[in-house]
Amino acid sequence: MKTAKLGILRERRDELLHSSLSKALSSAQNPKQLHKVHTLLITSGLERSAFFSGKLISKYAQLKDPISSFSVFHQLSPAANVYQWNSIIRALTHCGLFSKALELYAKMRDMKLKPDTYTFPSVINACAAAGDFQTGCVVHNHVLEMGFGFDLYIGNALVDMYARFGDLIKARNIFEEMPHRDIVSWNSLISGYSANAYWEEALEIYYQARIAGLKPDPFTISSVLPAFGGLLAIKEGEVVHGLVEKLGINADIIVSNGLLSIYFKFGRLMDARRVFNQMVVKDTVSWNTLICGYCQMELFEESIELFMEMVRSFRPDLLTITSILRACGLLQDLEFGKFVHDYMIRSGFECDVTASNIIIDMYAKCGDLVASGKVFDRMKYRDSVSWNTLINGYIQSGSYDKGVKLFKKMKMDLKPDCITFVALLSICTRLADMELGKEIHCDLAKLGFDSDLVVCNALVDMYAKCGKIDYALMVFENMKVHDIVTWNTVIAACVQAEDCSLGLRMVNQMKNEEFMPDMATMLGILPICSAIAAKRQGKEVHACTFKLGSESAVSVGNALIEMYSKCGNLMYSIRVFEHMKTKDVVTWTALISAYGMHGEGKNALKSFEEMLAAGLIPDHVAFIAIIYACSHSGLVEEGLAYFDRMKKDYNIEPSIEHYACVVDLLSRSGQLSKAEEFINSMPLKPDASIWGALLSASRASGDLKIAERISQHIVQLDFDDPGYYVLVANVYAALGRWDDVRMIRKSIKVKGLKKDPGCSWIEIKKRAYAFGTGDKFFKQYEKVNKLLGTLANLMAKEGYVADLQYALHDVEEDEKRGLLYGHSERLAIAFGLLNTEPGTPLQILKNLRVCGDCHTWTKYVSKIVKREILVRDANRFHKFQDGTCSCGDHW
């Protein structure tokens, strides 16, 4: 009786002890309290009880003390039961000791202990977190073998694991086959898609969950927000923001941080700011997102101010520091950058690879490559980004050889990646060093990077800029996917190779593949339009710039000015110029050149002075433009004055192009001997362009004595441009020295040079018609020939006499006249007259300079047929009207 009573009392006491210890255990907030409870458990002999040992293990893990967890477990084994094994595996996983957790799982199986459904979630979690795909699959098999495939928690863990491995197909399959799902299942899949940037899929699952009537929780929202951000789905993002308010989860810090982040991605600074200001609790991530967002919007000064504000109440972490270092680099604020670097070292973040990489970049952007190199050398571990960043730093500072050297060192240490090769190719491009380029091409092909889009784009660019358009096109043809940069590069390659028709075909092909042109595309197409005077396409591009909102970009405006002027519409050039809000030296130079081409020298002078008044400093190109403009309007004194001012006032050493312009200026105005004197007094060795300028002028003015002397100079120079040989041959032809003509023609052939055949174009009703010299094989040849005959008779009455020195073959006079008839611009003009309404102005394009006889001929035609005829030759525009030409014969 007594013992029974005692027994009941003891039981009652044990119960009370048990429950109070249990309460104390779960409410322990810190290691100190926990150790106290642990001691009590030991003294009461409850430490190893199934209930308390498991709790202890978990509680230590919760307070991030895996060693104590393990020591509790260790005292139990080998007698530990499944519950205790589960606890230790979960504890180790929770504390990040994944391989240790997996080791224990394997040991548990070795001991023939049967895992239960509670074992697997943490084991799977450990595989996922450790990135151990193989073990993950093995564990998955165990799950199936044991018939746990339908367990909700295990299924959720598996979805998460495969998603982390990037195997979204498997994750999706498991998800689809789960007999029961909860919000965690949906969240795991959404987050898996989001983390792997499968934005559309993330949204698809999110909307499915919504349709299925699931209530989103903070996990759902923070997993789906990056997808809205990634797709720039502003409207939908705002809807989610509304939903967050409605669900009352706007106080969740991770949700708010997510909202903050997407508003920055949308470029909505004010909305981001509002989210941030309304946050009751902020953490380091909130501040980092804010600071980083300001950096993304290029508000670097403001981001540094925010950083200063942050440090008053928060301790910046590694990510704060790296964000701010990026800002320092982009601001080139070396001073502050050094300060932050120092702070980082003091905070013990120096060993972080990413942070060190950013520091290398920061110093490089600030131009201190020595400091970059020091940081690089001090790093214990380097990844490919470290190497790439330093290589790119050397490239930016122009130390290409150092970049190449570092690349060779890198190859001995680790595998270069596609970014490394892009950097190296840019070295080849900048140096136009194709030998190195080919070497790099081989290197990267061996590693399989020749299928990488960005690398291929860089290859196309490299070959094109090295002058090998055929290689560039070969790489392009072999590419499986293209992006907008591919097209822009290949279009630029065509421009570089002066193959306008190929360029236009590329533009069409690009449109066929439904690529939206961007600003770079426009800047690529405009020079093509300029070169072939494709005004219609040029106008289309102009319209496109409005659609893209890039019409106010300076570079676009500059290209438009050139395009309109080369297409013969000076007025539009001026209009574009006047509408530009910001104008740089290039803008003014484009306008000055436009006036120059159209023979409006006075306006060119005026513009030049206006440019100076606007406070811009002319560069060497601006001087070429103005001297050229003077030369084409016969403003000799003014041109010479600018040549002097360039040296005196702007300290620009004249280059060969400037000298060529001055020679042109003097000789066009008929001052041939002065030009020759000028050449002989030049400090630079005159090249073909210098002698050529004088020669063509002396031929035009009929001074064959000088022409002959100059020709000898040119022949002696022995260069590779066929144009000048043709010029010399023409002089000998005019002198009737046909043996010399034959000799020159032969030497062109021997050198393997090909002269550009004369060619003219005219556009009628959206179609371009091209005519070569002496062409007979076109549809309306008979009609054209008849019209030329009629015109010849009318002209003869007006006093026109053919200048036979421009017929360049050794034939009888009558035949010479016939040859002149066949000059391509005459064919084009006659064709134009036949196929347009009377009174319509004609616009002709010619690849070479107009010959003297054709110039005279066209003047007569303009008077006889009462038409305005605009001819663009290789140099400039000639506007023929009522028997005169706008060039005032200065062509």
Place this chain on the structure above:
DNA sequence: CTAGGGTTAG
């Protein structure tokens, strides 16, 4: 069992 912020390039 599920969530947020950082680096290099054409």
